[in-house]
Amino acid sequence: MNFPKATIEGYPRIGANRELKRALESYWADRIDADTFRSTTHSLRVDTYNHLRDLGLTEDYAIPADVAYYDQVLETALTVGLIPGGTDLDEEFALARGNDTRVPLEMTKWFDTNYHYLVPEVAAGQEITPAPERILRLVEEAREAGHVVRPALVGPVTLLALSKPVEFSLLDALTDAYAEILAALKGAGVEWVQLAEPALVADLSTTDEELAGYLEQAWSKLLAIDTAERPNLYLTTPYGATRKALSVLGALEPEALHVDLSPWTLDSDADYPKRVADTIGPKVQLVAGIIDGRNVWAANLRERTEVLEVLRAGGREVAVSTSTSLQHVPHTLNAEKNLPIDVANWLSFADEKIAEIQALVAGEEAAQEAFARSDRAVRTRTESDHIHNSAVADRVAQLPAGEVKRAPEFAERKRIQGEALGLPDLPTTTIGSFPQTTEIRKARADHKSGALTDAEYTEALKKEIKGVIEMQEEIGLDVLVHGEPERNDMVQYFAELLDGFVATENGWVQSYGSRCTRPPIVFGDVSRPEPMTVEWAKYAQSLSDKPVKGMLTGPVTILAWSFKRDDVPLSVSADQIALALADEVSDLEAAGIKVIQIDEPALRELLPLRADERPAYLDWAVRAFRLVALEAQPETQIHTHLCYSEFGQIIDAVAGLDADVTSIEAARSKMELLEDIDETFHSEIGPGVWDIHSPRVPSTEEMVELIRAALANVPTDRLWVNPDCGLKTRGYAEVEPSLKNLVAARDEVAAGL
Ligand code: GLN
Ligand code: ZN
Numbered sequence: 001m002n003f004p005k006a007t008i009e010g011y012p013r014i015g016a017n018r019e020l021k022r023a024l025e026s027y028w029a030d031r032i033d034a035d036t037f038r039s040t041t042h043s044l045r046v047d048t049y050n051h052l053r054d055l056g057l058t059e060d061y062a063i064p065a066d067v068a069y070y071d072q073v074l075e076t077a078l079t080v081g082l083i084p085g086g087t088d089l090d091e092e093f094a095l096a097r098g099n100d101t102r103v104p105l106e107m108t109k110w111f112d113t114n115y116h117y118l119v120p121e122v123a124a125g126q127e128i129t130p131a132p133e134r135i136l137r138l139v140e141e142a143r144e145a146g147h148v149v150r151p152a153l154v155g156p157v158t159l160l161a162l163s164k165p166v167e168f169s170l171l172d173a174l175t176d177a178y179a180e181i182l183a184a185l186k187g188a189g190v191e192w193v194q195l196a197e198p199a200l201v202a203d204l205s206t207t208d209e210e211l212a213g214y215l216e217q218a219w220s221k222l223l224a225i226d227t228a229e230r231p232n233l234y235l236t237t238p239y240g241a242t243r244k245a246l247s248v249l250g251a252l253e254p255e256a257l258h259v260d261l262s263p264w265t266l267d268s269d270a271d272y273p274k275r276v277a278d279t280i281g282p283k284v285q286l287v288a289g290i291i292d293g294r295n296v297w298a299a300n301l302r303e304r305t306e307v308l309e310v311l312r313a314g315g316r317e318v319a320v321s322t323s324t325s326l327q328h329v330p331h332t333l334n335a336e337k338n339l340p341i342d343v344a345n346w347l348s349f350a351d352e353k354i355a356e357i358q359a360l361v362a363g364e365e366a367a368q369e370a371f372a373r374s375d376r377a378v379r380t381r382t383e384s385d386h387i388h389n390s391a392v393a394d395r396v397a398q399l400p401a402g403e404v405k406r407a408p409e410f411a412e413r414k415r416i417q418g419e420a421l422g423l424p425d426l427p428t429t430t431i432g433s434f435p436q437t438t439e440i441r442k443a444r445a446d447h448k449s450g451a452l453t454d455a456e457y458t459e460a461l462k463k464e465i466k467g468v469i470e471m472q473e474e475i476g477l478d479v480l481v482h483g484e485p486e487r488n489d490m491v492q493y494f495a496e497l498l499d500g501f502v503a504t505e506n507g508w509v510q511s512y513g514s515r516c517t518r519p520p521i522v523f524g525d526v527s528r529p530e531p532m533t534v535e536w537a538k539y540a541q542s543l544s545d546k547p548v549k550g551m552l553t554g555p556v557t558i559l560a561w562s563f564k565r566d567d568v569p570l571s572v573s574a575d576q577i578a579l580a581l582a583d584e585v586s587d588l589e590a591a592g593i594k595v596i597q598i599d600e601p602a603l604r605e606l607l608p609l610r611a612d613e614r615p616a617y618l619d620w621a622v623r624a625f626r627l628v629a630l631e632a633q634p635e636t637q638i639h640t641h642l643c644y645s646e647f648g649q650i651i652d653a654v655a656g657l658d659a660d661v662t663s664i665e666a667a668r669s670k671m672e673l674l675e676d677i678d679e680t681f682h683s684e685i686g687p688g689v690w691d692i693h694s695p696r697v698p699s700t701e702e703m704v705e706l707i708r709a710a711l712a713n714v715p716t717d718r719l720w721v722n723p724d725c726g727l728k729t730r731g732y733a734e735v736e737p738s739l740k741n742l743v744a745a746r747d748e749v750a751a752g753l
Pocket of ligand 1: 431432433484490551599601641642643725726727728
């Protein structure tokens, strides 16, 4: 059975009109029953298969059935039985979201993307009971609708590498479970199955050598099964280049092998196509993941063809696919009516990428029009003065090379700021946002639709800010915030106000479960036409004698949560965004703002998958942050905020940000992280004492305990008291009493100092 010539690794599951999101949320809210949920999602899957066939994926097995209600890792874990649950819908959602009796599985980032997967909890010696019905019914429903789809699961090595704890003693039993699933699929007449092993491209807690060993262990067993008893296996390695594993893959000879040859991957490993061509023998059907599955730029078809030619050496037939699932990009450009026309011509979302794949398969002769369009996009993009802004380029070029450092040193700044701000011991503050009430959302929607005038909208937001300031005064917090009611999202807000970005109308991408984001696109040199936050900050400050923090999202986070340029290094965009924010810092200072927070919750997210690429990343990321604060007056207290508790890999970088105050998530880990922190950190620090991810009111006593635990590692004159993160997802019913308890806890501890 031949592998299809043109295929994709996966397609957005959420639905062009976010049908899956609606179905999930309606089911969770009891607005629809399980049957309606199943029939709605069945229609969505079949519509998707029909749509993909209309787009030209007509060969048998060209369409992957990468189906999941909530998450692909959970889906695989339930199918192979690493997690018990079978086909029970409510059990599945309890694992994903928790219920009265169980806490949800932990969620974390899928490789270096903004998608979050659920982390399976495993135990040595546990039972593994496969549930093949989960996948058989997908094959069956597709067949009834006239499609021969390719079931797609996460592979055994990756599934264990991503579970908690990492327990490779389960690998043999797990491989047997996969074998059972494969046998069931063969029984149902399936000829090709896709198993993704992206763990092979990343330095996770398991080393590259160890992973190569596990790859050999599991896959030699699966491949040893006679093909009369199992489907052909399509092993995929999205998200980067394999290293040690490549020779094992060459020796294993799976029936088909996918490699990621996206520009993004070849940027850091230009030699990869050649290594693949040299290592993978002719018996293996090579599938070139040549179209970028995670960025939105139209492919340069000529350059992509050259890469394909490296694999085609010796006349070998190579199939063409995406580098990763298309789940990371929006469905289609057709849903965008308001993009600037030049920018629109440079873009390619999921559906447009499928056309690119077909053009590459057809070749230049047969697909002249597509190649001509690609040439035009490449040319106009290189020449565009919409992208290239010489004033910005000059300014970046004039920056000092290498390390930049704010003067004077922290100790001196601390003294100056101490006098200027006059804060009490253990000062209290919050991280920025206050609850995004239905009223705020409605005002924003009404403003967008024109039902509210600009002036009315501004009035509504001012009223909100006033209420938030009054509440904080009454509660007795020391450093106040304006509550961020004007921000739909901490990145999109800035992207909409900066030149060099465009926002989409319908470019929804699944973040986790039913949650979607609409990442902005950085398409050109970034600059700031006018101040972005100053009016709100000034208004908020006018309402109080206490310092009100100016709130900025940092350059690394703005970049991490956007689609990035592929024509300049990330560091260039980061420097440009940093300079725009630096101007905002001086404007805030000029408006009388004494404390400015620059949030960088995504600093760890952009960390490269390969350890040897991390130091260079951290260098430019830290530098970009420092550029924002470089010219700040010594009196201005610069805060930063990061929200995850595993700091291990980046703790030096966080210290290197050289902020005056760093607030971090710490409540859940009970301040454990502070043990590492004190040796590296010299600045002030606000480990969160309230876990805002959970919908409860923390008591004064528990926060007293956490503050005391923090004082065991942090000297009194450097400790702040604050929640773990912003409060936008909470309600006032929890926020008000929680903050009162937080201030009471500080008072109690401070009284005993
Ligand atoms: N200032 C932001 C807020 O409070 C920070 C959000 C975040 O860390 N993700 O909402
Ligand atoms: Zn946070």
